[in-house]
Amino acid sequence: MHKKIIVIGGSAAGPKAAAKARRVDEFAEISLFQKGEDLSMASCGYPYFVGGFFDDRNQLLCTPTGVVRDPNFYWNAKGIVAKVNTEVTKIDSVHKRVEFVDLKTGSQGVQDYDKLIIATGATANMPPVPGTELEGICTLQSMQDADYLRKIKDEGKVKKAVVIGGGLIGIETLEALHLAGIELTMIELLPQLLTFLDWEMAKLVENYLKQKANVITQNGVAEFLGENGKLTGVKLQNGIEIPCEQAVVAIGVKPNVKLAREAGIKIGDLGGICVDEFMQTSIKDIYAVGDCCEIKNIITGKNVLAPYGDLANLEGRVAGENAMIGNKISFPGTIQTGICKLFDYGIGITGLSEAKAQEAGFNYVKVMNASSDKPGFMGGRIIGNKIIGR
Amino acid sequence: MHKKIIVIGGSAAGPKAAAKARRVDEFAEISLFQKGEDLSMASCGYPYFVGGFFDDRNQLLCTPTGVVRDPNFYWNAKGIVAKVNTEVTKIDSVHKRVEFVDLKTGSQGVQDYDKLIIATGATANMPPVPGTELEGICTLQSMQDADYLRKIKDEGKVKKAVVIGGGLIGIETLEALHLAGIELTMIELLPQLLTFLDWEMAKLVENYLKQKANVITQNGVAEFLGENGKLTGVKLQNGIEIPCEQAVVAIGVKPNVKLAREAGIKIGDLGGICVDEFMQTSIKDIYAVGDCCEIKNIITGKNVLAPYGDLANLEGRVAGENAMIGNKISFPGTIQTGICKLFDYGIGITGLSEAKAQEAGFNYVKVMNASSDKPGFMGGRIIGNKIIGR
Known part of the structure; x- marks a missing residue:
């Protein structure tokens, strides 16, 4: 009997786990479930697609040699069955099977596994304020978000936009929209941007950014203002109203752990799935990788949420191999390296x-x-x- | 009594040693002797000046804020007496003094030291073949060489040139002259270019280089051919003659150790000045830094010649500080990192x-x-x- 592997999630960590599993076992039956349409999205590249560094969205989905990583690619090149538009609705760890639904047809199914790898990612946060349902408010987390913002750049109709959140994604989004010729305001709740930096370093970034956009710190969104269902402005906590036709929310992400929690898998204090050094969860034969996990900071020894693509890829490889050969490969944790481009400067930290x-x-x-x-x-x-x- | 420091050599390691000495002792009397006209030349930049990446030669000599590092700069900014066009002709370690001659006036002098730092650099090798006296043969080691080759680029008269030696400098020179529109042939005596790389990696470089120039390996220069004192071609060891108006020789460098040897300082098997971890030579109170030294490879524990600017700067700082405060700072050695740009690629190794x-x-x-x-x-x-x- 060949081993049956199921991977839930098709962005970064999931496909890496599946591909690694294939590499160490040519006979295993490997399935990848992906809720959305796309697979293996280079989400780090979304801001650059929006900003017009390149025009073909498929470049975010393809191999270095230009082949789009769709289900055909996964089957032909790697012998992996990738089911897109398919949501796993339940993990049954007793009978070792998952239940799923095809989101296009509504048809349901059940599939057995010997080893399960959870890579359900994270979801962008929204501020708990009135008006978030208005047209003209988005995040930059999915291919669809990227497509939407790129269309805004190409159409050239939006004149003013607000970026909410001065973290990595906020900064990169600001650059992208600035390149689109949009007048921008950045809002950050805390006294400094890029809180992974010390304040005096963050001030260097802020001072530079102020040449390109309005930057408001120590102020949060109180309400999204609208007319006829469309965004017309953002009202801040101090009462100031900033007119705009578009707002991009980039105030961090929250691990997607509903499936895991319902399956009885242990969730950590930070809200991510707990894993050991082999990326195994609290339930045997179930691994978790990527943005849905908590991992260890090597320097402090404490758990952190570190939703970065480089780590997702490493974790995926570790889990994929361990799922096939038993728990032999460890993931040591992270030193939380983070980098970002800001026009002609680079910003980075490690440790x-x-x-x-x-x-x-x-x-x-x-x-x-x-x-x-x-x-x-x-x-x-x-x-x-x-x-x-x- | 203030300490008297003499530094011999004004390229990279020497000025760094002098500046570091000043930083740890504001009262010391620090003198820097430089045989040539220029000081603190960014010699790594010569190929890029030749290739036209920038036009002002003074950019190779100036601080990040644009001040040329001439004797005035050294006196005003650092309180260092820099004597250019002045050759040290003898080190007298018994009486702790050096003898020198002003190369412009011929006047001679003697100066005492408490601590001496030798940074006499290295000299480009020439193949021991007939014809090296012909006009149209140069190296790329000095500002004057850089000026000469840049003039050749600007004049546009030279149509064919040969680069002898497929090491770092040869490769960079080839790029520079290619950008000048010159038809090029590279000659390498060994079976591969860039011998610090393994052969299969060097082959990647060679294959790419062949898109830009003729590359001949396993063949050396037998003779420089000329008419009326001017170079007309290069004759190889296999008898082939390559017509050219210019040849650039880049077959490595040899440490300048004459002064040190005559002073009784120990010279190593590789031909460089021997130093301990404090950069002190075999004679107390005399240090040596930069291309004139042998240093330890950290990984093998064996001595190597590693004529790179980054090491020269580090060694200079270590010697400069030790000369002032006693031998407290160690230079651990090198892992021989080397990098080079080749058109739109980078080539590098570490370890x-x-x-x-x-x-x-x-x-x-x-x-x-x-x-x-x-x-x-x-x-x-x-x-x-x-x-x-x-």
């Missing part, structure tokens, strides 16, 4: 910020400097650096 | 190649792959990677 080092109770030393990112003769510019060491 | 790992007797594992240097949608291209691990 702990000073604030995080303090919070973790480390004795540390720090050094800051301003130095050239390249030799002057090659077009170098002064950038700020900060290093925290023990 | 040991497979050949070097074999030579050192390590048990190792290796993996090679071909993968995208960036996501496809951001213009990624397939590049080759090889990793050697223990």
Whole structure:
């Protein structure tokens, strides 16, 4: 009997797990369930598609050699059955099977597994304020969001937009919409943008950003304002109203753990699925990978939510291999490297910020400097650096 | 009494040593002797000046804020007396003084030191064949070489050139002259280019290079051919003659150790000045830094010649500080990182190649792959990677 593997989720971690499982066992029966239409979306690229760095959306879905990763690709190239537009509705860990529904036809089914890998991802948060149902409010989390915002760029009708949230996605979205010629305001609830950076580094980003957009910190959205069902502005907590035709919400994501929780799998304090070093959940033969999980920060030893594509891919490979060969490969955790492009600058961090080092109770030393990112003769510019060491 | 520091050599390592010495002791009397006209030349940038990436030669000599690092700069900004066009002719370690001659006036002098730092660099090799005296043969080691080759690019008279040596400098020079529209042939004595790479990686470079130039391996120069004192071609060891008006020789460098040797300082088997972890030579109070030294490869524990600017700068800082505060700071050695740009590709290595790992007797594992240097949608291209691990 060949092993039966089911993977739930077809974005980054899921397909990697499935492909790795295939690589270590050529006979296994591997199925991938994907709720949406697309597979293996390079979601990190959405802002660049919106901003017009490239025009063909399929570039977000294809291999380096240009083949779109659709169900045909998965079957022909990898022998993986990928079922798109198909939602898994229940995990039955006692009988080791999942129940699913075809979202187009409504037909239901049940499928057995020997090993199950959950990669259900995360969902973008929405502020709990009136008006979120208005037309003209979106996130940038799905291919459909990317298509929608790209259309806005191409049509050129939107003149003013608000980006809510000054994190990575907010910053990248702001660049994309700025390139589309839209007048922009960024709203951040906290006193600084990019909270993974220390405040003085975040201020460098904020000062630069202010050359491109209005930036308002320490202020949140109180209400989305509209007329005839369409967004006309955003009202802030301090009463100010900012007129706009479009708002993009980028205030973080929440792990999708409903399926796992209903199956009795342990959920952590941060709201993500708990996994061990082998990416196995609290239930044997069920693994979880990607944005739906909590993972360990290697430096502090504490769990974190780290919804990044690079980690999702690594975790997927680890779970895919362990599902086939028994739990032999460990995922060590993360040092939470994060990078982002902001026009002609790069912003990045690896390891702990000073604030995080303090919070973790480390004795540390720090050094800051301003130095050239390249030799002057090659077009170098002064950038700020900060290093925290023990 | 303030400490007297003399630094011999004003390219990379010497000025760094002098500047670091100043930073740790504001009262020391620090002198820098430089045989040539220029100071602190960014010699890594010569090929890019030649190739026309920028037009102002002073960009190779200036600070990130655009101030040329001439003797005035050194005096005003750092309180360092920099004597250019001044050759140190003797080190007298018994009386702790150096003898020098002003190359413009011929006047001689003697100066005392408490600590001496030798940064005499290296000299480009010439093949021991007839014809090297012909006009139209150069290296790319000095500002004058860079000026000369840039003039050739700007004048546009040279139609054919030969680059002798397929190492880093040869490759970069080839790119520069190709951008100048010159028809090029590269000659390499060994079976592969870039011998710090394993042969199969070097072949990737060679195959790409062949789109831009003729590449001849396993063949050396037998003779430079000329008429009326001017180069007309290069005759190879297999008898082939390649017509050209210009040849650039880039077959490595040899440490300049004459001064040190005559002073009784120990010279290593590889021909470089021997230093300990503090960058001190075999004679107390005399340090040596940069291309004139042998340093330790951290991985093999063996000495190597590693004439790279990044190491020169690090070594300079270590020696400069130790000269002032006693031997407290160590230079750990090198893992011999080397990188180079080749048109729109990058070539790099860090640590040991497979050949070097074999030579050192390590048990190792290796993996090679071909993968995208960036996501496809951001213009990624397939590049080759090889990793050697223990």
